[in-house]
Amino acid sequence: xxxxxxxxxxxxxxxxxxxxxxxxxxxxxxxxxxxxxxxxxxxxxxxxxxxxxxxxxxxxxxxxxxxxxxxxxxxxxxxxxxxxxxxxxxxxxxxxxxxxxxxxxxxxxxxxxxxxxxxxxxxxxxxxxxxxxxxxxx
Numbered sequence: 001x002x003x004x005x006x007x008x009x010x011x012x013x014x015x016x017x018x019x020x021x022x023x024x025x026x027x028x029x030x031x032x033x034x035x036x037x038x039x040x041x042x043x044x045x046x047x048x049x050x051x052x053x054x055x056x057x058x059x060x061x062x063x064x065x066x067x068x069x070x071x072x073x074x075x076x077x078x079x080x081x082x083x084x085x086x087x088x089x090x091x092x093x094x095x096x097x098x099x100x101x102x103x104x105x106x107x108x109x110x111x112x113x114x115x116x117x118x119x120x121x122x123x124x125x126x127x128x129x130x131x132x133x134x135x136x137x138x
Contacts, residue, residue, distance in 0.1 A: 004048045010043050030081070030089055036079045042071050042115060048116045070109050077102045 014036065026032055049055070051064035080102050081088055091099060107130065115123040 007043050007046050009057075010039050014039055030085070034078060034081050038074050040111060041074055044113045044117065045070050045109075049114075070112065071106050073107055077106050 045067050050066050083091050111123055114126060
């Protein structure tokens with residue numbers, strides 16, 4: 001029940017924020033896009049648990065712990081973008097080590113959400129196209 005309230009609150013936040021941007025203009029896209037994506041990804045993680053909704057016992061607890069860990073990782077990435085915003089903007093095109101770690105974390109969560117909602121085939125296909133450029137120059 002608590003997850004439904006959190007999902008509904010996040011959906012309301014997105015709706016109100018979109019109305020705010022219609023009235024007062026969009027904030028910097030480097031604030032706006034990650035915030036919207038992170039919010040929707042959190043809704044996705046809470047809306048479709050790791051092991052499904054019919055699981056009980058230890059498996060449910062482990063699934064909830066993994067989901068909360070992924071939500072925490074998303075919030076860390078979002079906080080990193082907001083905390084280091086000016087330097088983050090200036091580093092476009094030449095990311096530092098922390099940028100790469102945060103980006104990799106974000107991609108992993110996107111792949112996990114892809115697996116949950118679209119299945120393993122699309123996740124493997126997307127993973128192939130993420131990894132392929134590493135080896136394509138040889």
